[in-house]
Amino acid sequence: MRELTYLEAVREALAQKMRQDKKVLLLGEDIGQYGGAFGVTKGLLAEFGEERVRDTPISELGITGVAVGAALTGMRPVVDIQFSDFLTLALDQIVNQAAKIRYMYGGRGxxxxxxxxxxxxxxxxxxxHSQSLEAWLTHIPGLKVIQPSSAYDAKGxxxxxIEDPNPVIFYEHKLLYKKKAEVPIIPYTIPLGKAAIKREGSDITIVATGIMVERSLEAAQILEKEQVSVEIIDPRTLVPLDEQSxxxxxxxxxxxxxxxxxxxxxxYGAEIASIVAEKAFDNLKAPIKRLGGHPVPIPNNKTLESAAVPQVEDIVFEIKELIRR
Structure with a gap:
């Protein structure tokens, strides 16, 4: 099977859905001729034209408001927000409009x-331009939140x-854009609310999201040499969450x-820890451990930036601590 980068897989998903369904359109800043902040939409303007690949003014609130209106009239808009930090500028439309309308109108819209x-x-x-704020939006009833960790998962x-009738927030980690995986050329779907077992093991479970799935897999390979067997679960969708897996x-x-x-x-790790504590407490051999970023703004300096969020060596350390207990 051929390999695509994560970026190419996202672009292919957009193109295939736009060919299949003329109601799918793209809106965002510099997504046309420039191809988006990271080049994801490069080439789509030439194929689909300005009517369906729309460069917008610099107004996240306005872009999202227009998209909510378009969705209500039967279109399937895909909004490109250049950095997830800028979702803060669009929260009124996302939280108070998109997430609420179907409920408030009794399912008629x-x-x-x-x-x-x-x-x-x-x-x-x-x-x-470097934050991870996905937990904010998982708190809002009416929204679905997706966080793929591979090119294969990103496309599906x-x-x-895009096919879902509800508003979906789709997080793509910048460092994953160049990572390759086998991706089928045909369109395919992955059910929302179905986790993936990225690695099977018997000694400890890691539930990791986004870029941390890749780092957890690296940590597991290191610890395999020390006879520690690590199972890695990637939820893929935070809402709905596959609790059972x-x-x-x-x-x-x-x-x-x-x-x-x-x-x-x-x-969001606190939510997962709480679910396990409530529903599987009697099966635990050691306390649940959470590993996340430090409570600091993300620094510009590369060394400090790396220190602010978990790295492979941090995951290895925490696994060893839990195995000893």
């Missing part, structure tokens, strides 16, 4: 809207998101480490 946005640190983009989940894994291993890049305090 739906908002099939996808908001794509690059997240995370690692590029030296500093405090206003994006197609599912996580509970089954923890019941088998008896230990849980939750790893995410976002600040540890009130991060």
């Amino acid at each position: 739906s908002v099939p809207l996808v908001v794509r946005t690059p997240s995370g640190s690692g590029t030296g983009a500093a405090a206003q 989940l994006l197609i599912s998101a 996580i509970l089954d894994s923890v019941t088998k291993t008896g230990r849980l480490l939750v790893v995410h890049e976002a600040v540890k305090r009130s991060g």
Whole structure:
């Protein structure tokens, strides 16, 4: 099977859905001739034209508001927000409009809207362009939140998101854009709410999201040499969450480490830890451990930036601590 980068997989998903469904259109800053902040939409303007690949003014609130209206009239807009930090500028439309409309109108209207946005640190983009704020939006009823960790998952989940009748926030980690994986050329979907077992093991479960899936896999390979067997679960979708896959894994291993890049305090890992504590407490051999970012703005300096969020060696250290207990 051929390999694509994560970036190419996202672009292919967009192109295939736009060819299949003329109601799918793209809106965002510099997504046309420039191809988007990271080049994801490069080439789509030439194929689909300005009517369906729309460069917008610099107004995240306005872009998202237009997209909510378009979705309500039967279109399937995909909004490109250049950096996930800028979602803060669009929260009124996302939280108070898109997430609420279907409920408030008794199901008579739906908002099939996808908001794509690059997240995370690692590029030296500093405090206003490097945050991981996905936990904010998982708190809002009516929104679905997706965080793919591979090119294969990115394509399948994006197609599912575009086909979904509800608003979906789709987080793409910047450092994953160049990572390759085998990706089928045909369109395919991955069900929202179905986790992936990225690695099977018996001694400890890691539930990791985004870039931390890759780092957890590296940590597991290191510890395999020390006879430590690590199972890695990637939720893929934070809302809806596949609780059962996580509970089954923890019941088998008896230990849980939750790893995410976002600040540890009130991060999504706390939700996963709570679910396991409530539903699988009797199966635990050691306390649940969370590993997340430090409560600091992301620095511009490369060394400090790396120190602010979990790295492979941090994951190895925490696994060893849990195995000893």
